[in-house]
Amino acid sequence: MSIPSYRRTKIIATLGPATESEKQLTRLIESGVDVIRLNMAHAKHDWTREVIRRIRAVSKKVGREVAVMMDIKGPEIRTGDVAAPMELRPGEIFDFTVKPGGDRTNAEEIRSVDVNYRDLVNDIKVGDIVLVDNGLIRLEVRAKNDAHIRCCVLTAGTLSSRRHINLPGVRVNLPSFTEKDRADTLVGIEEGIDFVALSFVREAGDISQLRGFLREQKSSARIVAKIEDQEAISNLDDIIRATDVLMVARGDLGIEVPLQDLPIIQHRAVRTCLSVGRPVIVATHMLESMITQPVPTRAEITDVANAVYEQADCVMLSGETTVGKYPFECIRVMDSIARRVEEELAADFPEPAVFIEPRMKFMRAAVVMANEFPGARIVIFTRRGLAAAGLAAHRPARAPILALTDNVTALRQLRIVRSVEPYYIGVFGDPEKTLSRAIAMLRDAGRVQSGDKLVIISDVLTDSGDRVDSIQMRTVG
Structure with a gap:
């Protein structure tokens, strides 16, 4: 095997149908991928065990050990099933039902959908904004009772089944480490995973809870804290000091915070990690267009380059390598951008960070x-x-x-x-x-x-x- 020459920035690739076979895994590892991510939002336990063992076997055959990161789902609020997609119109009154069968006035005139989190009515208040389906549909809370949350549609869209809900600025009292996460992590521990990525980390205590669980199970897996909402940004310094690795998960984060703040948050997170010696990952939508296209957009090239210029430890591919048509082209593009920018960084000769310890x-x-x-x-x-x-x-x-x-x-x-x-x-x-x-x-x-x-x-x-x-x-x- 010909190992690629030295690249400082590490590449994380998410495993999926496009890359999970032994042949494709071999290509992934030989192409220089450093960490393979398993997204437990979509993974079954039998599949998880099978692919971890396959990764280890292929690594041994290739002669290059890679890390396995299990990305657990975390707390999530979703809409329920709908019989058919609903077209929501601006100005329309629409209900999120938290207690099926509850009394509602004018129920026959107001359309609604269930949500999977019954205490949402206690966490949310009138005037809050509800974002559905990655922020494509925007609603404002106008009223609530113990059965439903009544909203006004601000931005039109098509609502289908099981869409993700974001609540910018709302403190949701869901556990950071759910029962599903516990069951998934136990499978990972049994198979010897190297990293556990904890979703929707809000405070340092969330990390302490997972660390306690790993110690109970005598696992040496390291913790990756994913920052994905406004509360995490408020507690960013404490989170960075409590975790082993930080991930700037720009998908949900980009929905939860004003768009213009996202690059500032990314820059601050990377600089803070460098100042205390924590590895940091920049993730989500890095080469999104390459899921269906063989070449990236110019903006994507610049985005990857900026992460390398900031000296992030890792850049990450998600849908690009799970279901994308061009997973290996994505790795090649990311690799070439990183190497070129690193040449410039070496020429600029930045001073090392200053530490007190x-x-x-x-x-x-x-x-x-x-x-x-x-x-x-x-x-x-x-x-x-x-x-x-x-x-x-x-x-x-x-x-x-x-x-x-x-x-x-x-x-x-x-x-x-x-x-x-x-x-x-x-x-x-x-x-x-x-x-x-x-x-x-x-x-x-x-x-x-x-x-x-x-x-x-x-x-x-x-x-x-x-x-x-x-x-x-x-x-x-």
Whole structure:
């Protein structure tokens, strides 16, 4: 297999009918996809088990371990079934029914649809805006009682069955981690998933609840917090510090907040993640037109490029690789945009972020040293992947981070971190012998050659049991 040359920005691809076969999975992994996402909003447990095992088998065959992210559905409000699509007209009065069979005045004159959340009437107030079907239909609440919410249609549209409802600015008292999420996550844990993406995170406590569940199940999966509504933006700093990874999920977020605020929120989220050393994913509608077209729009090209310029760790494909006609063209386009922008970033030579914590300052010293030597590589030994992720937070301008680990789980989880190329080296053992073995492995992989400068980060235990961090500079013989 020919592994693509170095790309700093990682690519997440969502699995679906267009990519789930063994043949297509092989193409995905060989094309340089780093993380494979499973969207549990549409997945059955039997399918989930089958495809995770297929991903692991194909990864082994290809010789490139990728991470598996389970994206759990989270709390969701939807309309019920309708006998036939309804055309809603501006100015029309329309009801959302929260108690089927409840008394309503003029019921025969007012059309309605059920909703799946019975306490919605308690959360919403007169004057609130209700958005249906990804914001295509807009209504305003005019009145309510214990049986229904009466609205006026502001924006016309066609209402069909089971459409998603968004409530901008409304605090909904649904649990962040539902019973369905619990059942789905248990399947993922049994199959050894690497990441759990928690939908509609509103506060740091939502993450703590999931983390407690993972600990109870003795799972080492990392948490990806998806920010998707206004409340999450209000609590953004706390959420970033509580989570392992942040996802800017621009689908629902773009409905919940004013459109003009969306790029500002994305920029703020990425900068905050960089300032505290959290990996960050930019997701949704990145190459949406390529679901049906072989080339992206110019705006989409710029959107992907902006995420790379902001130095996000990952960019993500959703419908493009689940049901799209051109999944591999999407990966190729995303890959080529990322590489080109990264060339420009290397030329601009941005300064590393400044951190207060002592060990992060130590990491910064290694990055500054590597930046001084064109063509240098940073080599780091890590067991859980945390040291390599901390190093990557400094965003080295030119040097790739070659992370050597004795832990396959850590290797997979490092697939989500910008600039890191993880390698499995087996048991570490004697430091000097381990380093020699690592250099030989990297030489065989074509990642280092004679004359290359290596900035090597490791720690050793003294006879008294103290850990001593060290930075070495070596030239490959």
